[in-house]
Amino acid sequence: xxxxxxxxxxxxxxxxQDVALRCDPISGxxxxxxxxQALGQGPEFLTYFQNEAQxxxxxxxxxxxxxxxxEGSVSTLKIQRTQQEDSAVYLCASSKDMYxxxxxxxxxxxxxx
Amino acid sequence: AQKITQTQPGMFxxxxxAVTLDCTYDTSDQSYGLFWYKQPSxxxxxxxxxxxxxxxxxxxxxxxxxxxxxxxKSANLVISASQLGxxxxxxxxxxxxxxGNEKLTFGTGTxxxxxx
Numbered sequence: 001x002x003x004x005x006x007x008x009x010x011x012x013x014x015x016x017q018d019v020a021l022r023c024d025p026i027s028g029x030x031x032x033x034x035x036x037q038a039l040g041q042g043p044e045f046l047t048y049f050q051n052e053a054q055x056x057x058x059x060x061x062x063x064x065x066x067x068x069x070x071e072g073s074v075s076t077l078k079i080q081r082t083q084q085e086d087s088a089v090y091l092c093a094s095s096k097d098m099y100x101x102x103x104x105x106x107x108x109x110x111x112x113x
Numbered sequence: 114a115q116k117i118t119q120t121q122p123g124m125f126x127x128x129x130x131a132v133t134l135d136c137t138y139d140t141s142d143q144s145y146g147l148f149w150y151k152q153p154s155x156x157x158x159x160x161x162x163x164x165x166x167x168x169x170x171x172x173x174x175x176x177x178x179x180x181x182x183x184x185x186k187s188a189n190l191v192i193s194a195s196q197l198g199x200x201x202x203x204x205x206x207x208x209x210x211x212x213g214n215e216k217l218t219f220g221t222g223t224x225x226x227x228x229x
Binding site: 031033035041042043044045048050055056059089091093095098099101102103104105106107109 | 117148150155156157158159160163204206210211212213214215216217218219220221222
């Protein structure tokens with residue numbers, strides 16, 4: 001497909017489990033972003049890559065959150081020892097460059113029980 | 114730091130009427146971009162329109178236009194001739210136009226409901 005894809009679309013985890021969320025950006029898009037959206041709120045920035053370089057991770061809420069983009073394409077957001085407050089929709093977005101809009105994927109809805 | 118304020122949590126509008134969604138922003142940056150996104154109940158974020166801080170004309174995209182008033186730091190979205198399919202959550206967002214600082218800052222959103 002031509003858009004940003006994310007998998008899984010839904011994830012239920014028991015508290016304390018580790019989860020991995022995947023993002024496939026639009027082909028050729030240099031920038032990749034992760035956002036967290038709590039219910040009824042706007043998305044909040046987590047982290048951002050230019051190709052494989054993680055340029056900003058200031059939004060990651062704790063050291064349990066880790067993101068990578070080793071080959072400058074697919075990215076994985078990993079959450080270790082999940083907590084109930086991690087329950088949210090995790091959105092991935094990509095853009096061609098800093099002058100263009102970000103295109104969002106459908107999101108992964110994470111529920112931590 | 115950047116901040117986006119959307120003061121209308123929800124709006125109800127009759128079909129075919131025009132609607133204005135309010136957005137004010139705060140930034141100390143000179144070069145920035147303003148965006149509007151639509152989020153239907155299905156959850157995906159759909160890009161609607163973009164305005165650069167140095168653009169002299171207001172942006173337009175089909176039925177969408179952005180009423181940009183730089184001195185007032187406002188970037189209101191105007192939807193003309195509203196349709197039932199416009200019912201969704203609408204977010205205003207901004208970012209600095211600066212390499213290495215491309216993250217979007219979002220407002221809290223306005224839920225628009227179009228009434229037949």
